[in-house]
Amino acid sequence: MSNYWAEWLRIYDTDHFTLSRKQGWDRFVNSAPREEFATLSRTQMGRLSKDERRDYNEARMVWNANLPTVRTSQLAHANSIIDMVLASARRDGDKLRGSVVIDAEPGLGKTTIATRYGRAFHRDQHRRYGTETPEGHQFLPVAFIPIAAQTTLKGLNQRLLNFYGHPAAKTATKDRLAVHLVDVVGSCQTRLIIIDDIHFVDFRNRNGTEMSxxxxxxxxxxxxxxxxxxxxxxxxxxxxxxxxGEEAVLAQTARRATRVQVAPFSIASDAGMTAWIAILRAFGTHLKLADGDGEMLVPLAHEIHRRTQGRVASLTNMLDRASYLAIRSGTERITDDVLAKVRVDNAGENGARRL
Ligand SMILES: Nc1ncnc2c1ncn2[C@@H]1O[C@H](COP(=O)(O)OP(=O)(O)OP(=O)(O)O)[C@@H](O)[C@H]1O
Ligand SMILES: [Mg+2]
Structure with a gap:
């Protein structure tokens, strides 16, 4: 069994996706799930040499740090609304389509919702229509761009063109950029454009109005x-x-956009608690710890909720770190003691202190 885990690690390095370019997006869309390997028992781990043990631990830390996307009720709800809005996207080209706005506090899974939806849609379109347009262009059903701080209108168009790898992205003037964009979106037959982190645009000033x-x-x-x-x-x-004031009534965006909110998990109701336990079970099952299992996190549900305030980003952080500590300390299971040693993100820590 020598070198087995080292072999593993070579193919098991963390993936680097740059979603904001079509090649990276394509890799993300078409990447197969990580191949699973056996979780070793304590006895089996005892038989490993020192180096094998280190390689095994490294491989499972990569595994544990990449929790699966769970179909939470928040995600299912958001998907159903996007589906609904896309239903009217079957309108003829001359008619206006609606847009979807995923609006929520930090760390609640907005990017996950948007990218997973985009991936599923992209795959589905390729399956149905193939990877080329009838005119022989690359068919790119989805474009994804994250916005950065202080993005101007020109910057937005450049980023979009960059996604397509369009050569004019760097050189064209502001007006030409928009023309190229309409052109490339048309020839690649893009149907869904996802713009993430749009809060970086301040709609209250002139740049924002222009962008809008x-x-x-x-x-x-x-x-x-x-x-x-x-x-x-x-x-x-x-x-x-x-x-x-009264002018706000005239805003067209409000009439065209459908807002999707994403709520943190709440354990105040039975249904909320059931959903919370379900995600803890899904994550617990995934983690590779010799004495861990799907039930391991269930008795800790209240404490984990207190520490993370039901926010999925704090939860995933906490579990990566807890499983790291469980491996390092040899407990091989996430327990009260392990949780007590984990520090989560700053907002999570502050929130827990307030409770
Ligand atoms: N449905 C889910 N299942 C599993 N993990 C999830 C899910 N949704 C979000 N996560 C995890 O939570 C973390 C934060 O998610 P994400 O980046 O989507 O949130 P966000 O709302 O876009 O955050 P930000 O406001 O910082 O942009 C990520 O590590 C992601 O993998
Ligand atoms: Mg995000």
Whole structure:
């Protein structure tokens, strides 16, 4: 069995996806799930040499740090709304399509919802229509771009063109960029454009108003459904385009966009507790610990909720770290003691202190 785990590690390195370019997005869309390997018992681990043991631990830390995406009720709810909005995307090209806005606080799974939806949609379209358009262009049903701080209108168009690897992205003027964009989206027959972290645009100032008008223009020009994701978008006046008072009523975005909220897990009701336990079971089953199992986290449900406030990002952080500690300390199971030693993100720690 010598070198077995070292072999593993070579193919088992963490994947680096750059989703904001078509090659990276394509890899993400078509990547097979990580191949699973056996979880060793304590006796089996005892038979490993020192190096094998280290390699095995490294391989399972990679495994444990990549928890599966769980079909939570939040995710299912968001999917059903995107599906519904896309249903009207079957309108003819001259008619306006709606957009979806995933609006929630940090760390609740917005990006996960958007990218997983995009992946499923992309695969489905390729299965149905093949990977080339009738004109022989690459068929790219989905484009994904995250926005960075202080993105201007020009920057947005450049990022979109960059996704397609369009050579004009760097050199074209502002007006030409928009023309190229309409062109490339048309020839690649893109149907869904996901723009993540749109909260980086401040819709209350001039740049924001310009951006808002541009997004409306794109929605008019392109036969595409937009999915936006970001933090506190309603407060940031994404929907009313930065307009206030009576003028806000005139904002077209509010009439065209469907808002999807994502809530943290709440254990106040029985149904909420059931959903929380379900995700803990799913994660517990996934983790590779000699004495761990799907039930390991269930008795810790209240404590884990207190520490993470039911936020999925804090939860995944906590579990990576807890399983690391369980391996290092040799407990090989996540227990009260292990949890007590884990530090989670700052917001989670502060939230737990308040409770
Ligand atoms: N349905 C899910 N199942 C499993 N893990 C999830 C799920 N949703 C989110 N996560 C995990 O939670 C973490 C945060 O998720 P994500 O990045 O999607 O949140 P976000 O709302 O986009 O955060 P931010 O506001 O920081 O952009 C990630 O590690 C992700 O893998
Ligand atoms: Mg995100």
């Amino acid at each position: 008008n541009h997004l409306k223009w794109l929605a008019n020009e392109l036969p595409v459904t937009f999915v936006f994701a970001g933090v506190d978008l309603e407060q940031k006046r994404f929907f009313d385009e930065g307009l206030t």
